[in-house]
Amino acid sequence: MSVIGVPEPRGSRRFHVMTKLDETRWAVVQRRDTRYDGVFIYAVSTTGVACRPGCAARTPRRDHVEFFATLADAERAGYRACRRCRPDQGRVVDASLEAVTRLCRRLEQEGAVDVVAFAAEVGYSERHLRRRFAEVIGVPVAAYARSVRARRAREILPSSPAVTEAVYAAGFGSSRAFYEHGARSLGMAPQRYRGGADAEHIRYTTLVTPLGHVIVATTARGVCAVRLGDDEAALERELAEEFPRARRERDDAGLGPLASVLALAVRGEGEVASLPLDVQGTAFQVRVWETLRRVPRGATISYAELATLAGAPRAARAVGSACAANPVAVAIPCHRVVRGDGSLGGYRWGLDAKAALLRAEGATATA
Numbered sequence: 001m002s003v004i005g006v007p008e009p010r011g012s013r014r015f016h017v018m019t020k021l022d023e024t025r026w027a028v029v030q031r032r033d034t035r036y037d038g039v040f041i042y043a044v045s046t047t048g049v050a051c052r053p054g055c056a057a058r059t060p061r062r063d064h065v066e067f068f069a070t071l072a073d074a075e076r077a078g079y080r081a082c083r084r085c086r087p088d089q090g091r092v093v094d095a096s097l098e099a100v101t102r103l104c105r106r107l108e109q110e111g112a113v114d115v116v117a118f119a120a121e122v123g124y125s126e127r128h129l130r131r132r133f134a135e136v137i138g139v140p141v142a143a144y145a146r147s148v149r150a151r152r153a154r155e156i157l158p159s160s161p162a163v164t165e166a167v168y169a170a171g172f173g174s175s176r177a178f179y180e181h182g183a184r185s186l187g188m189a190p191q192r193y194r195g196g197a198d199a200e201h202i203r204y205t206t207l208v209t210p211l212g213h214v215i216v217a218t219t220a221r222g223v224c225a226v227r228l229g230d231d232e233a234a235l236e237r238e239l240a241e242e243f244p245r246a247r248r249e250r251d252d253a254g255l256g257p258l259a260s261v262l263a264l265a266v267r268g269e270g271e272v273a274s275l276p277l278d279v280q281g282t283a284f285q286v287r288v289w290e291t292l293r294r295v296p297r298g299a300t301i302s303y304a305e306l307a308t309l310a311g312a313p314r315a316a317r318a319v320g321s322a323c324a325a326n327p328v329a330v331a332i333p334c335h336r337v338v339r340g341d342g343s344l345g346g347y348r349w350g351l352d353a354k355a356a357l358l359r360a361e362g363a364t365a366t367a
Ligand SMILES: [Zn+2]
Pocket: 050, 051, 052, 055, 056, 057, 082, 083, 084, 085, 086
């Protein structure tokens, strides 16, 4: 029985999507799959109890079960934590995580943030906030801001009347700063990028997995994008923004086999490392990504180790940025990079997704 990662038919509605996601979760509950611990909560209406997916309690009847993303959601709906599997004693929720997340969102919206003022606003010292940020996200605030600005430049360029204006709109102080930081991240000259990916034919499909929705897109040469998210329509919009001039075509039937490979990979199975890729990056990014593809399933590697393997032992931070810029989630396994002390570090698609992927692959990492 494999209901995980069924490709969504064209024009599917939200109700339909939710039903499929629930089917997937139900299958996980039935086989008491502990690898999905932390991915969702199920609650039983007859007992009023909320459980982890792997709870050893008797499997309830399907029509008595409700699913929630988090225990807090279940509690708001009137359920209490199970005394057997103790979903209330999971990962310690740290208030500084919320501050870090808010800083990320602010940087994404504004390109630059006065960190001293922000720290005061959320009640932390600047030093503590910066340290927590680097611990959680994997790169310092400044590096994250640079990558956000480079990304904004990339998003703004295709529709801007002039490259120079785009450079300023993205928050770079000068075109020189842009060419030093932004242009490198594009992997091609800005003038050329403004043309968009002309004449490229991109086919894509979406699937539902325990990690949420996944969109996968491919050119004639290989997979060019794999993104995770909880909104299918948003993923389609992001794809359109990333490849504005390409001819994009939804092809659920043709990409069925590719979707299956990814669905298996999310479960820690199958062979995703052999998929052909067609990704754009700088020479350094590509070197990091190629090195990452050699990290086997079930293993993890630290940013420093990865930097050494990629031939740049002093560039652990730049390696972190290259991981964050990975255009093909899972297919280039940037989720296998953890911090030197074994803690998760950062993940572009969220730490829950990273933890779930590592658990599925049987890797040991602490959250
Ligand atoms: Zn339980």
